[in-house]
Amino acid sequence: MKKENGKYLLCPMAKLQKIIAGKWKVYILWILAHQTIRYGELHRELAGITQSMLTKQLRELENDGFIIRHIYNEVPPRVEYALSDLGRTFVPILKDLNQWGQTHLK
Amino acid sequence: MKKENGKYLLCPMAKLQKIIAGKWKVYILWILAHQTIRYGELHRELAGITQSMLTKQLRELENDGFIIRHIYNEVPPRVEYALSDLGRTFVPILKDLNQWGQTHLK
DNA sequence: CTGCATCCCATTTGATACTG
């Protein structure tokens, strides 16, 4: 590992950590990694999350550039969420995390 | 991805997420990934963390089986921290996270 | 040097009700 000014280069981890720090972020990304999904279905998959929290997490992921929100002008309203290009680059890591968890956290 | 009872298998991620959720956990692991280190030096590397917080995080990582605490009966007291076998299995993921951050979070 | 105890604040998360 490289050092700089005698300190470890922790910076690259900093932003990344904030992304996966939330209680639901990785779950949301993990679901979106496999499919585009509507708000309502996402809410059902994430048993336990409240609507307000889900909305908040989705907004943050959107602002961080990880996901894309597609609004259809229909009645009833329909909104779909999908990974962005950036989000897709993160999928291999999600798979590794999942694999590690299955292997080591029995 | 496999489903079970109509829900995604999020469980493997659950415990893992709690480990990396803390504000300092990944940093501590990242430093320990490269060397065994004393409490004091770790405290200096992690600029900004308070002693009580560092102690707390180290205890949690120890309880989770990620790190090992080695106490030397000396005066002045000396305590060294190192990754456990389990902790070392997590190093590749830490490297991937770091690499991803450097690539995508400029 | 290592690290515990106490108090305190900020942020995060949750419960509930309501709306276009």
Added chain:
DNA sequence: CAGTATCAAATGGGATGCAG
């Protein structure tokens, strides 16, 4: 259906002082 608003609760994190 897909949210927003409001309030309450839990948690995380920090400041400070003390101790073996």
